[in-house]
Amino acid sequence: MRSTSSNRTLWALVDCNNFFASCERLFRPDLANRPVIVLSSNDGCVVARSNEAKALGIGMGEPEFKVRPLLRRHTVAVFSSNFALYGDISARVMRTMESLVPHVEQYSIDEAFIPLTGPLAANADELAGTLRKRVAGWTSIVTSIGLGTTRTLAKLASDAAKKSGGVLRLEAGTAGTDAMLAQTPVGEVWGIGRRSVEKLRLRGILTAKNLRDADDGKTRKLLSIAGLHTALELRGISCVSRTEIPASRRTMVSSRSFGQRVTDKEHLAEALAMHAANVGERLRREKLLCGAITVHIRTSRYGQGPFYDETTQIGLPFPTASTKDLIRATREGLESIFRPGFSYAKAGIMLFDLISRNALQGSLAEAVAPGADAKRRDRELMRVLDAANRKFGRGALRFAAEGGADAPWQASRSKRSPHWTTVWEDLLLVR
Ligand SMILES: [Mg+2]
Known part of the structure; x- marks a missing residue:
């Protein structure tokens, strides 16, 4: 069918x-x-x-x-x-x-x-x-x-x-899909974490099918708007946008093709810093720290000119969710793999070894670690940064290292619809 x-x-x-x-x-x-x-x-x-x-x-x-x-x-x-x-x-x-x-x-x-x-x-x-x-x-x-x-x-x-x-x-609405959803524990549904499973269990919502068929108002109250979106998606209604994709538990990726080819190292550094800011924000939102990072740059496989594609790993001295640390690491990675004379088409970073922040924060190991004071100040800075960006929109407050929105490496987004639901400036005005 x-x-x-x-x-x-x-x-x-x-x-x-x-x-x-x-x-x-x-x-x-x-x-x-x-x-x-x-x-x-x-x-x-x-x-x-x-x-x-x-x-x-x-x-x-x-x-x-x-x-x-x-x-x-x-x-x-x-x-x-x-x-x-x-x-x-x-x-x-x-x-x-x-x-x-x-x-x-x-x-x-x-x-x-x-x-x-x-x-x-x-x-x-x-x-x-x-x-x-x-x-x-x-x-x-x-x-x-x-x-x-x-x-x-x-x-x-x-x-x-x-x-x-x-x-x-x-496909939503088919007998095969119904049967499959009825057999799937709700915790296996994308974006439904352990805490949500517990809340749902108390309401008798045990399977993906239960969640799909639950009352919208109740689901929203229980799991907020993200949970309601998940339920709607199980019904076949698309509502998870790229910016609200839940983070993977094991690794985190931010990478994108450039709007135009990039030859300048500083432009690559800016693009990588933007990715660092992006994953840094996601780490903090998910209350995670990362232990290792890789940096990747490459030319286009099909464009003119020689092909170059390189990935390098940078160890972090201490698990971190600080954009500052991540930007510093991407810079170090770029220095080791950048080769002049190529037209780069894409850059990206990946984070590995994600651990829960709670596992580390407040521990003795952290309190006595070198630079503990600087780390505390850094955390405070990130908190302010995230609060400002939540209030005024993504990128309202950012590191100078990220460059400007009109940089050549920025993806062309002329066809992108507004962030209707996630950015204040893009909210619909009703008069
Ligand atoms: Mg796999």
């Missing part, structure tokens, strides 16, 4: 399977059938598992010492995180997809949303197959693709696609 009209956007969510573990295997064919796991940056916990490792019962996020006997018994290949490698492979996967579709919205290191309209939407299943084949062929990374009439449905579909041949489609 197909009901996609050609004027509606269909969303594809492409997700790389077991991404970090798959990256580790790329250059190690001897590991093809061996269980593989990747540990967090201090080798503390398991952050990625191959299918074989999952089958052994090794849990996501489990401390390494707890599973050590299991690792030995089954000769599991254990890797420390290599974020520069993952960042680079991620960029290749995204670039490969860009060779088939006009827009790729990278969501996390191993996931991207792709809006499909017109003929692309009409032939979505075929296109999804082609995308999977090309990504596997060009990068050796296996993907799962979810198709849905909203981003939330596409995200759910991609989770299910892992067990059903790689591509799955969820």
